[in-house]
Amino acid sequence: MLLIQLTGICLLNLFFCAPSAQPLTYDVVVNNANVGQLRVNSTTTATGVQYQVDGSVTMNLLGEKRMITQFTSIYRGSLMTEASSVEQLNGRTRHNSSVNWDGNSYHIRINDARSRLTDRRVTYSTARLYYHEPYQIRELFSERHGQFCHLRPVGAHTYELTMPDGRKNYYRYVDGVCREVEVNQPFFTCYFRLHT
Secondary structure, three states: OOOHHHHHHHHHHHOOOOOOOOOEEEEEEOOOOEEEEEEEEEEEEOOOOEEEEEEEEEEEEOOOOEEEEEEEEEEEEEEEEEEEEEEEEEEEEEEEEEEOOOOOOOEEEEEEEEEEEOOOOOOEEEHHOOOOOOOOEEEEEOOOOOEEEEEEEOOOEEEEEOOOOOEEEEEEOOEEEEEEEEOOOOEEEEEEEEOH
């Protein structure tokens, strides 16, 4: 009897804790030069999925600039319950945000500013863009900005994401996985290209 129970528990674990997706590694390219790397992980847990994005870029813009970016999103089922985002420039934190679901609303902290999101639930966020092509998704939640952003298809497997400041980034997919991101900055455009 104990053997049957243990076998049943093992089978349930295999079913509900499916293996995590393969890590994705992107080269960060500016003016045809590789300036860094972005690594994205999706880890399946007993209750949902955790997405982790870690980026490191070194550029020479009026002196050497080293930017480290990290953000995490945790989903319980289809609901995002926690997220955080940190950006550092030359070792100094220039952006820090967190989002936490309390069962009724999201508590959002962007640097020192605090707010609440009470009328919506987050089911799709920026971190999911790398592993899941956003079919039928017209807006997503930005972990960094703590707000929803407009998303629209602009071509075959290509989507335009409008950031809160009006900048537009483009996500391109092959077989449901993001192959390239075009990030438009004020003085340059950078690309995240999937390393194969």
